Structure formats: C-alpha cells, structure tokens
Amino acid sequence: MRRKKGIWVMMAAIFLSLLAGCSGADSPERQEPANAEKPYKTPAPNEYLKVVHYVSGNLGDNGFFDSADRGLKKAEYVFGFETSSVEGGEDSAAWEPGLEKLAASGLYDVIIAGTSKTREVVKELAVRYPEQQFMFYDDTIQGIPNVYAMICSQSEGSFLAGAFAAMVTTSPELSGANSDKKIGFIGGENDDIVNDFKSGYEQGALYIDPEVQMVASYVGDFVNQGKAEELAEKQYLSQVDIIYNVAGYAGFGLLKAGNEAGKYTIGVDSNQNPLYPGSVLTSMLKNMDESVFRALSKIRGGSLPFGTTEVLGVKEIGIGIARDELYEKYVPNEIKEKMKDIESKIASGEIVVKSTLNGIAQD
Structure with missing residues (x-):
C-alpha cells in the first residue's frame, strides 16, 4: 500500500496538470x-x-x-x-x-x-x-x-464507466476480479445529477452484459471520506469487485478502500488513476x-x-475516460479495444445514452 505522504504529493501533482479536452472540438x-x-x-x-x-x-x-x-x-x-x-x-x-x-x-x-x-x-x-x-x-x-x-454529459461518460466496469468484473486477466457479475456505485448525495451518473453507469453495464447487477450507496454528502470508505468496504464484502466513485472529496475514502482490499475503482471528473495505480483502473473525465x-x-x-x-458530450470531447500510461499498463487489451469501439459509437450516434435529466430543463 502506498504511504499517505506519497498520495497527497500525487494529489498536488494532479491538481496542477492540464487535461486535454474539448477546446478544439x-x-x-x-x-x-x-x-x-x-x-x-x-x-x-x-x-x-x-x-x-x-x-x-x-x-x-x-x-x-x-x-x-x-x-x-x-x-x-x-x-x-x-x-x-x-x-x-x-x-x-x-x-x-x-x-x-x-x-x-x-x-x-x-x-x-x-x-x-x-x-x-x-x-x-x-x-x-x-x-x-x-x-x-x-x-x-x-x-x-x-x-x-x-x-x-455525465450520462454519456458514466455509460463508458459502466461498460468498463462490466468488462472488468469477470475479467480472467485481473486478479482482483471474481466470477460474480456485481459492480458498485457510490454517490455523494442522492440528487438528480448524481442519479444521472448512476443511470448512465447502469446503461453501460447492461449494454455489455444484461446479467450484471449494480449495488448503489450514497454517502449523504461529498466530504465524509470515512463514510465513503465504510460503504466501499461493505460493497467489496458483498462480492463487488469494482466501484464507480461519484462522491467528490469523500471519494478519496472509497478509492483507499479499493486499494486496501485489492479491488478496483473508477475515478471521476479528473484523472485519479495515479492515486492508487493498478487499483484505480480509469477515471471518467468531465473535461x-x-x-x-x-x-x-x-x-x-x-x-x-x-x-x-x-x-x-463524447462527440464534443467534453467527456471521456482517462487513458494514461497506467491505464495502458493495467487494463487488458481486449477491454481497451472495446472501449474505443463504444466511444466511437456514442460519438456517431449509433449508441444513444438516455439522461434522467430529460435534456435541458426550461426554467
């Protein structure tokens, strides 16, 4: 397990980095x-x-x-x-x-x-x-x-995360995966935005395998790392082997739990892969x-x-997943190729991701 000091140094480094995004799209x-x-x-x-x-x-x-x-x-x-x-x-x-x-x-x-x-x-x-x-x-x-x-479009980005989780959960190439088709989701608060993430995540998982089950939990806020860690530990004990972090600052707790359990997580918003290499397999990027x-x-x-x-959305490169050197190192090639295919199909409109927000609300 990485020492705590090293984790916070890495957080500072990630904070200062500029992500490639949608300005040219x-x-x-x-x-x-x-x-x-x-x-x-x-x-x-x-x-x-x-x-x-x-x-x-x-x-x-x-x-x-x-x-x-x-x-x-x-x-x-x-x-x-x-x-x-x-x-x-x-x-x-x-x-x-x-x-x-x-x-x-x-x-x-x-x-x-x-x-x-x-x-x-x-x-x-x-x-x-x-x-x-x-x-x-x-x-x-x-x-x-x-x-x-x-x-x-968090629903499109979360579709990618769900598809990724569904492929990871039974992958024979990943030692932390088990044969149970169970994936996890931990949100900060039970609100409309977080549930749009959840909906997209579930859609992506079911696109890969209709038999995948999702276990969802909510911290109650976006700051309580201890509660997020506790929720993650419970999910891992129930045979979940990968959890999607949609809990903001509290999410550091669930990422830590995944690393300590020898299991997997998906980061959110920014590239969180370097926090726990080999445990945080990718991150859903809102650019x-x-x-x-x-x-x-x-x-x-x-x-x-x-x-x-x-x-x-994906077409405008406002959304994507983190494909850094850690992703290339730890994610099986078959999953990487399938993710490229899915992303291309979303961008072209072949795959249409539904949003629980029903488009843009008229005020």
Missing part, C-alpha cells in the same frame, strides 16, 4: 437566447477580463472544482485575464452571501460558479444584478440573458477545465450564447 449547435430581441452584450473581442471563480466548497477535491479552476488559470496564462478563486467552504448558508458580495462589488466582468447546490442562488442573483455576467457549470439555467450555463477555458475564450471573442445551456 466543434461545439453543440448554438441556441438563441430566450431574450432574442435584446441579447446580452458580451465584451468586445480581445477585451481584458477580470474573472472570479466562486467554489461552493473547497479546492483540493482532485475532481470537479479543481478541474474548473484549472480552466480559469489556463485563461489567465493564455489571455492575460486577471483571475481569482474564492472558496465558500462546506457551510451552504454562506454561499448566497458569498456570491452576492462578489456580484454587488462590481469588480468582476465574469463570475463563475457551479453545481446544482448554487443553481437557484445564481438565478436569483442574475436577476438582481442584470449587468453582471455569470458563467455556470454542472447544471442547467435557461432564459436568463446574463447567464451562460454548460454541462458535460471541465477545457470547457471553462472554451467558454472564456468565447466571451473574449463576443460569441458566447448567453441565455442558454450547452451540453458537451
């Missing part, structure tokens, strides 16, 4: 803002921007918040934007006043925020401060002319770093479609 078809007669005016091309990222939690999750923040820092490096990040902490009561303080200050051209927990707050503040631009990620906001929202960078680039050029939500 074609974007989904542009949607006209709901207020089409008076669309929100984005800055003129090449205009200097001051941008702040409000994190409804803490950085250091080696996941979604860190990924979005890397996109912000990339924009600072490439375009010379002035950027900053504000950590709101885990007390949700502090998020609304924290975001309002930024909006009321008038200091920022763009405020970036994300996740379903702050969706209603951002909607209310956008109406209250109509001159303030908001960029929102990981949930939908429609029809508010000074808000642009984007979501990576939010490049999605944030892409959006800031479009704001700079005056072409971001405010008032709408864009969905970035």
Whole structure:
C-alpha cells in the first residue's frame, strides 16, 4: 500500500496538470437566447477580463472544482485575464452571501460558479444584478440573458464507466476480479445529477452484459471520506469487485478502500488513476477545465450564447475516460479495444445514452 505522504504529493501533482479536452472540438449547435430581441452584450473581442471563480466548497477535491479552476488559470496564462478563486467552504448558508458580495462589488466582468447546490442562488442573483455576467457549470439555467450555463454529459461518460466496469468484473486477466457479475456505485448525495451518473453507469453495464447487477450507496454528502470508505468496504464484502466513485472529496475514502482490499475503482471528473495505480483502473473525465477555458475564450471573442445551456458530450470531447500510461499498463487489451469501439459509437450516434435529466430543463 502506498504511504499517505506519497498520495497527497500525487494529489498536488494532479491538481496542477492540464487535461486535454474539448477546446478544439466543434461545439453543440448554438441556441438563441430566450431574450432574442435584446441579447446580452458580451465584451468586445480581445477585451481584458477580470474573472472570479466562486467554489461552493473547497479546492483540493482532485475532481470537479479543481478541474474548473484549472480552466480559469489556463485563461489567465493564455489571455492575460486577471483571475481569482474564492472558496465558500462546506457551510451552504454562506454561499448566497458569498456570491452576492462578489456580484454587488462590481469588480468582476465574469463570475463563475457551479453545481446544482448554487443553481437557484445564481438565478436569483442574475436577476438582481442584470449587468453582471455569470458563467455556470454542472447544471442547467435557461432564459436568463446574463447567464451562460454548460454541462458535460455525465450520462454519456458514466455509460463508458459502466461498460468498463462490466468488462472488468469477470475479467480472467485481473486478479482482483471474481466470477460474480456485481459492480458498485457510490454517490455523494442522492440528487438528480448524481442519479444521472448512476443511470448512465447502469446503461453501460447492461449494454455489455444484461446479467450484471449494480449495488448503489450514497454517502449523504461529498466530504465524509470515512463514510465513503465504510460503504466501499461493505460493497467489496458483498462480492463487488469494482466501484464507480461519484462522491467528490469523500471519494478519496472509497478509492483507499479499493486499494486496501485489492479491488478496483473508477475515478471521476479528473484523472485519479495515479492515486492508487493498478487499483484505480480509469477515471471518467468531465473535461471541465477545457470547457471553462472554451467558454472564456468565447466571451473574449463576443460569441458566447448567453441565455442558454450547452451540453458537451463524447462527440464534443467534453467527456471521456482517462487513458494514461497506467491505464495502458493495467487494463487488458481486449477491454481497451472495446472501449474505443463504444466511444466511437456514442460519438456517431449509433449508441444513444438516455439522461434522467430529460435534456435541458426550461426554467
């Protein structure tokens, strides 16, 4: 087992890395803002921007918040934007006043925020401060002319994770796999977004083998590593041999449990493979770093479609799995080839992944 110090050094290294993402891909078809007669005016091309990222939690999750923040820092490096990040902490009561303080200050051209927990707050503040631009990620906001929202298709990415898990669970080439067709899922909270992950995961598993069974558990939050570790241990004792981590910061606990049990896990949002090489076999990547960078680039050029939500999936390279040197080393070739085939079929539309979110919600 790797020493604890080494794990945290590796986490820091992953935090600083830039993932290849969707900035070079074609974007989904542009949607006209709901207020089409008076669309929100984005800055003129090449205009200097001051941008702040409000994190409804803490950085250091080696996941979604860190990924979005890397996109912000990339924009600072490439375009010379002035950027900053504000950590709101885990007390949700502090998020609304924290975001309002930024909006009321008038200091920022763009405020970036994300996740379903702050969706209603951002909607209310956008109406209250109509001159303030908001960029929102990981949930939908429609029809508010000074808000642009984007979501990576977690259902498509999770389909890939489920297909992968279904092939791993009975693989004769992996010593930690058993003959039982049981795969695990551990989410942070039992909410709509997490359950969209779960749905895609199950669809992918059943695509490979209709007899695969999924065991699902929820931590109750996204921070309790001890609870996530306990849930994972129980799943492994029930003959689950691979678990999909959709638990944010708490997910470090389940990754640790997988490594200690000699079993397997699938990381989420960012590449978590290096945390426990050979145990974390791959990670489902929401390439939010490049999605944030892409959006800031479009704001700079005056072409971001405010008032709408864009969905970035496998085709747009907003979603994928981590294929690093560890993936190449530990994953059997047959599984790797099948994953390429499945990804290609999703991108072409041959495989259609259903989302429990029913597309983009109209607000």
